[in-house]
Amino acid sequence: MINDDYFLAALRLAAGNDPIPGHVSATARDAYGLRVPQAVTAAPAERAAPAGVRGTDGCHMIRFVAAGLTFDLEVTVGDGLIDIAGQVIPPPGEGSHVDVRTPHLTLTRRLPRTGQFAATGLPPGWLSVVCHRPGHAPVQTRWVRIRP
Amino acid sequence: MHEPRDPGELLTAAADDDRTAWDELESRFGPRMWAVARACGLNETDAADAVQGAWLRLLEHLHTIRDPSGVGAWLATTTRREAMLIARKGQTLALRVEIASEPDPAAAVLEADSSRLLWKTVSSLNEPCRTLLQLLATDLGYQQVALRLGVPIGSVGPTRTRCLEKLRTLIQLQETVQ
Numbered sequence: 001m002i003n004d005d006y007f008l009a010a011l012r013l014a015a016g017n018d019p020i021p022g023h024v025s026a027t028a029r030d031a032y033g034l035r036v037p038q039a040v041t042a043a044p045a046e047r048a049a050p051a052g053v054r055g056t057d058g059c060h061m062i063r064f065v066a067a068g069l070t071f072d073l074e075v076t077v078g079d080g081l082i083d084i085a086g087q088v089i090p091p092p093g094e095g096s097h098v099d100v101r102t103p104h105l106t107l108t109r110r111l112p113r114t115g116q117f118a119a120t121g122l123p124p125g126w127l128s129v130v131c132h133r134p135g136h137a138p139v140q141t142r143w144v145r146i147r148p
Numbered sequence: 149m150h151e152p153r154d155p156g157e158l159l160t161a162a163a164d165d166d167r168t169a170w171d172e173l174e175s176r177f178g179p180r181m182w183a184v185a186r187a188c189g190l191n192e193t194d195a196a197d198a199v200q201g202a203w204l205r206l207l208e209h210l211h212t213i214r215d216p217s218g219v220g221a222w223l224a225t226t227t228r229r230e231a232m233l234i235a236r237k238g239q240t241l242a243l244r245v246e247i248a249s250e251p252d253p254a255a256a257v258l259e260a261d262s263s264r265l266l267w268k269t270v271s272s273l274n275e276p277c278r279t280l281l282q283l284l285a286t287d288l289g290y291q292q293v294a295l296r297l298g299v300p301i302g303s304v305g306p307t308r309t310r311c312l313e314k315l316r317t318l319i320q321l322q323e324t325v326q
Contacts, residue, residue: 004312009187011285013180014267020182024196028178028203032162032170041208103200125197126204143204145197145234 027103034101036130039138042066064129064141071129071141077148082122084129091115092133099130124148156216163210174203177220181227188231201230269318277311284308 012018042064064071070089075082084100088111096111100119103126109117111131124147130140153161153172161169181202185195205226206219213219270281276297283293294301 004309005189006187007312007316008284009183010266011270011281012186013183014270015282015285018183018186020179020199021192021196024182024199025174025178027196027200028174029171031200031203031207032167034204035207035210103204126200128204140208142208143201145201145230147197147237 039140040067042141083120085118088115096133155219159216159219177223184227185231194234198231202227
């Protein structure tokens with residue numbers, strides 16, 4: 001029963017067993033570098049294909065909305081890596097770019113007039129996209145976990 | 149030596165560009181978050197994801213946590229929520245997760261900073277409960293526990309249940325008194 005498991009975990013914690021692995025602590029500390037000051041956070045939203053649902057071809061469609069911007073992300077997991085094809089709507093205009101981020105890797109893409117972008121070969125795990133537009137606060141999607 | 153900073157103070161400092169405050173939050177609350185994720189039945193990779201997810205949520209809410217001094221409990225609760233979402237995706241743990249979504253006082257013990265109280269309470273138990281729980285806390289298998297206690301292996305499970313029940317009652321009583 002889970003509550004007993006919970007209790008035993010509390011005992012193990014108190015006894016100093018099952019300590020947090022060093023790499024988990026290190027990643028948590030490094031996460032501080034992923035702060036985007038003044039950023040507005042876009043929350044997941046419904047779309048025609050329900051958000052977060054896995055299609056038959058193994059791709060997830062996810063939509064995030066905030067501050068008049070919509071992020072549509074098509075996430076494909078294959079060969080243990082993640083590919084993203086996305087679009088920022090409405091197209092944010094000249095001089096804008098997105099950062100496609102995982103805790104260990106950030107890929108920057110200039111946005112064309114269509115607002116479309118793509119990033120491939122990302123490691124599985126947590127992922128977020130930040131849109132930077134001249135004269136506006138950055139807009140970041142909530143972090144979403146993508147695993148095969 | 150500096151006085152340890154209050155969690156609320158650490159959160160405010162971290163929101164204000166102070167990396168050392170963030171590191172201090174991690175060393176203060178990281179171990180408990182790990183225990184919470186593991187208690188939800190996650191393996192190491194998934195537990196690491198749950199803990200990391202909770203820190204990323206904190207980044208998203210650095211300026212909007214309603215009760216900054218309760219950031220430790222916020223992190224533990226957020227870890228549990230992320231852990232349950234991860235477990236649910238795995239489906240195999242669906243049943244256990246449903247039970248976990250209504251945690252009893254045991255969860256509160258883990259999510260609050262009550263390790264010392266818990267350990268003190270275990271020490272106050274009569275035998276065989278005291279030794280049994282101390283052995284289980286060190287991750288010994290039933291066979292080892294049975295050997296050390298000099299009891300049949302088949303009796304370890306039922307005794308464990310009875311001892312945890314006793315511990316739960318005592319903790320509840322202490323919480324009522326407080």
